[in-house]
Amino acid sequence: MFAYAIKRTLFTLPIMLGVSLVCFALVHLAPGDPLVSVLPPDASQAIKEQMMALYGFDRPYLEQFARWLARVAQGDLGTSIRTGRPVSLEIGKAVGNTLMIAALATLIGFVLGTLFGFVAGYFRDSWLDKAASAAAVFGVSVPHYWLGMILVIIFAVQLGWLPPTGAGPGGSEAWVWDWVHVQHLILPAVTMSVIPMGIIARTVRALVAEILSQEFVAGLRAKGLSESGVFGHVVKNAAPTALAVMGIQLGYLLGGSILIETVFSWPGSGLLLNDAIFQRDLPLLQGTILVLALFFVVLNLVVDVMQTTLDPRIQRA
Amino acid sequence: MSASPAGALVRSPGYWVAVLRRFARDPVAIGAAAVVLGLILMAVFAPWLAPQDPLQGMTLKRLRPPGTEGHLLGTDELGRDMLSRLIHGARISLFMGIVPVFTALLAGAAIGIVAGYAGGWTNSLLMRTMDVFFAFPSVLLAVALAGALGPGILNSIIALTLVFVPPIARVAESVTTGVRSRDYVEAAKASGAGALTIIRKHVLGNVLGPIFVYAMSLIAVCMILASGLSFLGLGVKPPMPDWGLMLNTLRTAIYTQPLLCALPGVMIFITSISFNIMTDGLRSAMDIKA
Amino acid sequence: MAALLEVRGLVKNFPVRTDLLGRVKSFVSAVDGVDFDLHQGETLGVVGESGCGKSTTARLLLHLIEPTAGTIRFEGRTVGTAELPWKAFRRQVQMVFQDSYASLNPRLTVAESIAFGPMVHGLSRREAEARANALLDRVGLEPNLMAGRFTHELSGGQRQRVNIARALALHPRVLVLDEAVSALDKSVEAQVLNLLLDLKEEFRLTYLFISHDLEVVRFMATRVLVMYLGRVAELGPTEALYTGSRHPYTTALLGSMLSMDPDRRTDAAPISGDPPNPIDPPAGCRFHTRCASAEPACAGRVPVLTALGGGHAVACHMSEPGSGHSRATGRAA
Numbered sequence: 001m002f003a004y005a006i007k008r009t010l011f012t013l014p015i016m017l018g019v020s021l022v023c024f025a026l027v028h029l030a031p032g033d034p035l036v037s038v039l040p041p042d043a044s045q046a047i048k049e050q051m052m053a054l055y056g057f058d059r060p061y062l063e064q065f066a067r068w069l070a071r072v073a074q075g076d077l078g079t080s081i082r083t084g085r086p087v088s089l090e091i092g093k094a095v096g097n098t099l100m101i102a103a104l105a106t107l108i109g110f111v112l113g114t115l116f117g118f119v120a121g122y123f124r125d126s127w128l129d130k131a132a133s134a135a136a137v138f139g140v141s142v143p144h145y146w147l148g149m150i151l152v153i154i155f156a157v158q159l160g161w162l163p164p165t166g167a168g169p170g171g172s173e174a175w176v177w178d179w180v181h182v183q184h185l186i187l188p189a190v191t192m193s194v195i196p197m198g199i200i201a202r203t204v205r206a207l208v209a210e211i212l213s214q215e216f217v218a219g220l221r222a223k224g225l226s227e228s229g230v231f232g233h234v235v236k237n238a239a240p241t242a243l244a245v246m247g248i249q250l251g252y253l254l255g256g257s258i259l260i261e262t263v264f265s266w267p268g269s270g271l272l273l274n275d276a277i278f279q280r281d282l283p284l285l286q287g288t289i290l291v292l293a294l295f296f297v298v299l300n301l302v303v304d305v306m307q308t309t310l311d312p313r314i315q316r317a
Numbered sequence: 318m319s320a321s322p323a324g325a326l327v328r329s330p331g332y333w334v335a336v337l338r339r340f341a342r343d344p345v346a347i348g349a350a351a352v353v354l355g356l357i358l359m360a361v362f363a364p365w366l367a368p369q370d371p372l373q374g375m376t377l378k379r380l381r382p383p384g385t386e387g388h389l390l391g392t393d394e395l396g397r398d399m400l401s402r403l404i405h406g407a408r409i410s411l412f413m414g415i416v417p418v419f420t421a422l423l424a425g426a427a428i429g430i431v432a433g434y435a436g437g438w439t440n441s442l443l444m445r446t447m448d449v450f451f452a453f454p455s456v457l458l459a460v461a462l463a464g465a466l467g468p469g470i471l472n473s474i475i476a477l478t479l480v481f482v483p484p485i486a487r488v489a490e491s492v493t494t495g496v497r498s499r500d501y502v503e504a505a506k507a508s509g510a511g512a513l514t515i516i517r518k519h520v521l522g523n524v525l526g527p528i529f530v531y532a533m534s535l536i537a538v539c540m541i542l543a544s545g546l547s548f549l550g551l552g553v554k555p556p557m558p559d560w561g562l563m564l565n566t567l568r569t570a571i572y573t574q575p576l577l578c579a580l581p582g583v584m585i586f587i588t589s590i591s592f593n594i595m596t597d598g599l600r601s602a603m604d605i606k607a
Numbered sequence: 608m609a610a611l612l613e614v615r616g617l618v619k620n621f622p623v624r625t626d627l628l629g630r631v632k633s634f635v636s637a638v639d640g641v642d643f644d645l646h647q648g649e650t651l652g653v654v655g656e657s658g659c660g661k662s663t664t665a666r667l668l669l670h671l672i673e674p675t676a677g678t679i680r681f682e683g684r685t686v687g688t689a690e691l692p693w694k695a696f697r698r699q700v701q702m703v704f705q706d707s708y709a710s711l712n713p714r715l716t717v718a719e720s721i722a723f724g725p726m727v728h729g730l731s732r733r734e735a736e737a738r739a740n741a742l743l744d745r746v747g748l749e750p751n752l753m754a755g756r757f758t759h760e761l762s763g764g765q766r767q768r769v770n771i772a773r774a775l776a777l778h779p780r781v782l783v784l785d786e787a788v789s790a791l792d793k794s795v796e797a798q799v800l801n802l803l804l805d806l807k808e809e810f811r812l813t814y815l816f817i818s819h820d821l822e823v824v825r826f827m828a829t830r831v832l833v834m835y836l837g838r839v840a841e842l843g844p845t846e847a848l849y850t851g852s853r854h855p856y857t858t859a860l861l862g863s864m865l866s867m868d869p870d871r872r873t874d875a876a877p878i879s880g881d882p883p884n885p886i887d888p889p890a891g892c893r894f895h896t897r898c899a900s901a902e903p904a905c906a907g908r909v910p911v912l913t914a915l916g917g918g919h920a921v922a923c924h925m926s927e928p929g930s931g932h933s934r935a936t937g938r939a940a
Contacts (some may be wrong), residue, residue: 327751327754328753329716329756329760332757333715415937419887499709499710500704500706501710501711501712501720503666503710504704504770504773505724506669506671507669507671507697508697508703508723508724508728508776509693509697509722509777513726518712518715519712520710522714523713525711555678603913
C-alpha cells in the first residue's frame with residue numbers, strides 16, 4: 001500500500017512538470033509582448049528593452065522556464081502587475097473562498113446524487129428510475145451559469161429571500177460565519193452542485209445496478225439475508241467508487257468555478273482569473289492556473305491512493 | 318449443410334443497420350434526434366426563418382418583454398429582435414459545439430489509435446503527453462487557453478479543440494488496445510498483412526464506432542463550454558448573435574426583464590439536453606451483445 | 608528425412624515486473640529452450656496442462672510474439688532472414704485459434720474475412736472472393752447462404768469452419784491448430800476433426816495440433832510432444848508414447864485420462880497440486896516438485912532430452928545414463 005502511494009507519487013512528478021510547462025508557455029502564447037499591460041502604449045523602445053531585461057523576458061525560453069520553476073518551487077509566483085502584491089497571497093485568499101462554495105456544492109451534489117443514483121439503480125426501469133435519471137441528465141446538460149442566473153431571478157429578484165451576488169458586507173475580507181454572510185454561499189453552491197449531482201447520480205445508478213445483478217447478491221438473498229443487509233452490501237461495494245468520483249468532482253469545481261463566480265461576483269479563484277485575463281495580468285493568470293491545476297493533480301493522486309486503500313478489489317502492484 | 322438451394326446470395330444487414338434499428342425503437346432518443354435535426358435546420362435556414370435582421374436594432378425599442386407587438390420574444394438591450402437573434406444564434410452556437418469536437422476527433426482518434434496499436438514507448442510518449450493536458454480541469458484549460466490567446470471564434474475553436482483531444486485520445490487508445498490483442502488481429506498478422514493494412518481493415522471498423530459516439534457525447538459539453546467562453550467575453554465577439562454572448566449582454570437586465578434574460582439559456586439547455594439524450598440512446602443501441 | 612520445419616532453442620520470457628526505469632525485474636519463463644521437428648505430412652500433437660507454453664509456442668512459430676531466443680528453419684531456410692522473410696513464411700504456415708468468435712472480425716462478412724489474406728498477398732478482390740466461396744464450400748458451408756453473413760449469426764462449429772477456411776485461403780503447407788476444437792460441443796468436435804483429416808489428405812497438409820484433450824490428440828496425431836512448464840518432457844510416436852510413456856509426468860497425465868475406464872486403470876501416482884509458479888520455476892528438472900520418483904539429483908541439473916530409439920525421446924534423469932538418479936538406465940541410443 002505504502003509502496004503504491006510512493007510509486008504513484010513518483011509517476012505524478014513528470015505530470016506536474018508538464019503542467020508547469022503548459023502554464024509557463026501560456027504567457028508566451030499570448031499575443032503581443034508580455035509587458036503590454038504595464039507599459040504605456042507610447043513607451044520608448046529603450047524603456048521597453050530595459051523592462052524586458054528587468055523581468056528576464058530577453059533570456060532564452062529554457063532559461064526563463066528554469067528560473068521560473070526554481071522560484072515557483074520556493075513558493076514565489078511573482079508579483080501581480082495590477083496590484084503589486086505577491087501572486088501567492090492573492091491566490092491563497094481566493095482559493096480559500098472558492099473552496100468554501102466548491103466543498104459545499106460537492107457535499108450537496110454527493111448527497112442528492114447518491115440518493116437519486118441509489119433509487120434509480122434499486123428500482124431499475126420503474127418511474128422512480130426514470131425520474132431520477134431525468135434529474136441526472138438535467139444536471140449534466142444544464143448550462144450552470146444560466147441556472148445561476150435563473151436562481152438569482154427567482155430567489156433574489158422575485159422572492160427576495162437571498163442576496164443575488166457578492167460575499168456579504170465588507171467583502172471577503174470581513175467574512176464571518178454568521179447568517180448575514182453565509183446566506184451568500186447558498187445560491188452559488190446550489191448552482192454549482194448540479195454538475196456533481198448529475199455525474200454522481202449516473203455513476204451510482206450504474207454501480208448499484210451492476211452490483212445488484214451480480215450473483216453474490218442473489219446468493220445473499222437466497223441465504224435469507226434481509227433487504228437491509230443486502231443494502232449494506234451494496235453500499236459497501238459502491239462507496240469507494242462513488243467517493244472517488246466525488247473527490248474528482250471537487251477538483252473540477254475548484255478549477256471550473258470561473259463561470260459561477262462571475263455570475264455571483266463571488267471573490268474566489270475564478271473571479272481572480274477573470275480579472276487577470278481581462279486586465280492582462282499575466283503573472284497572476286499564470287500563477288492562478290498553475291495553482292489550480294497542481295491542486296487538481298494532487299487531488300487526483302490522493303483520491304487514487306485512497307480508493308486503492310478502500311477498495312480491496314483493486315490490486316495494483 | 319449439404320442441401321444447397323441455388324438461390325441468390327444471402328447478405329446479412331451490417332452492424333450499423335442493426336444499431337439504427339434499435340435506436341429507432343427508442344422513442345425518447347428519436348424525439349431528441351428530431352429536436353437536434355430541427356435545430357440544425359433552423360441554423361441552416363436562419364436567414365429565411367428569422368422575421369427580422371438580427372443585427373439591426375432600434376434604440377427606442379430596447380428591452381421590450383416577450384409578446385410585444387412585432388417582436389414575439391421581445392427585444393434585447395440594443396433593441397434587436399430576440400426571436401431573430403435566437404434563430405441566428407443556432408448557427409454560431411451549433412458551429413462552436415460541433416467544430417472543435419470534430420477537429421479534436423480527427424486528432425485524438427489518430428493519436429489514440431497509433432498509441433494503442435503501436436504500444437510500447439510510442440504509447441507511453443503519446444499518452445503521457447495527453448495526461449499533462451488531462452491534468453487540467455476542462456473549464457480551466459479552456460479558459461486559460463482562450464484567455465491567453467485572446468477572444469475570438471478561431472481562438473475559441475483552438476482552445477476547445479485542445480481541451481477535447483486528450484479525452485478522445487484516451488478513449489481511442491483504450492479501445493484500440495482492446496482490439497489489438499483480439500485473435501482476429503493476430504490472424505491478420507499471421508496472414509502477413511502490414512500494420513497499415515491491419516489498422517485500415519481490422520482496427521478502424523471496430524474502434525471508430527465507439528470513438529465517434531464518445532465524441533458525440535462531448536458536443537453538448539463543448540457547446541456549454543463555448544457558450545461559457547462567450548459568456549465570459551472570451552469567445553464570440555459582439556454583435557454576433559451567440560446564445561452565450563447574449564446571456565452575457567442581457568445580464569444587466571436581470572432585474573427589469575428577467576424572462577428575456579433567460580431565453581438564450583433555454584436554447585443552450587434544449588440543445589445540450591437533446592444531444593445528450595440522443596447520444597445516450599445511440600450508445601445503448603450500440604451495446605449489442607452478439 | 609529432412610524436416611519441413613525445424614525449431615531450435617525457442618525461448619520466450621514475458622516481463623512481469625519492471626522497476627521505475629522500465630528495466631525488467633522478473634519475468635515469466637513461458638517457453639524455455641524448446642526443440643522439435645515437424646515432418647511433411649505428419650500431425651504432431653502437443654499436449655500439457657494449461658500454462659505449459661503450448662499456445663506461446665504456436666504464437667512464437669508464427670512470429671505473433673517476439674521470441675527471446677531461438678531459430679526456426681523451413682525447408683532448410685532460416686525464417687525471418689533474407690533466405691525466407693516472415694511474409695513469405697506466413698503463406699506456408701497458418702493458424703486456427705481456439706476462440707472461434709474472437710478470431711473473426713465482427714465487422715466483416717464471412718467472405719471478407721476469408722478473402723483478406725489472399726488480397727494481402729496480391730489477389731484481386733474478385734479472385735479472393737472466388738477463392739473464399741470455393742473454400743466455404745469445401746469446409747461444408749453453403750457459400751450462397753454463408754458468405755454474406757456476420758460472425759455473430761453463426762454457430763460455434765460454423766465459425767470454426769470459417770476459421771479453417773480462412774487459414775487455408777493462402778494455400779499453406781502447415782496448419783497450426785491451437786486448441787481449435789476445444790471450445791466445441793463433442794458432436795460438433797467430431798465433425799470438425801473429420802473435416803480436418805479430409806482436408807489434410809486433400810491439400811497435403813502438415814498439422815501442429817495443440818490440445819489439452821489427450822483422447823483427441825490420440826485420434827489425430829502421428830507423433831506427440833509433451834510439454835511441462837515451457838520445456839519438452841517427452842516426444843514420441845503416438846502409440847509408443849501412449850502405451851509406453853517414460854516420463855513420470857506423461858505417465859501421470861495419461862493416468863488421469865485413463866482412470867475413467869476401470870479396465871485400463873494404471874497405478875501411476877496422480878499429479879498433486881498446481882503447477883509451480885513460472886515466474887520462479889524449480890531448478891533442475893522442472894517437474895521434480897511434483898514427481899513421485901524425484902531424488903536430489905533431479906533438482907540439480909536440467910535433464911537432457913535423451914533418445915530412446917524409434918523416434919522416442921524423454922527428458923528425465925531416470926532415462927539419462929549417469930544422471931546420478933538411482934534408477935537411471937544405461938539404455939540410451
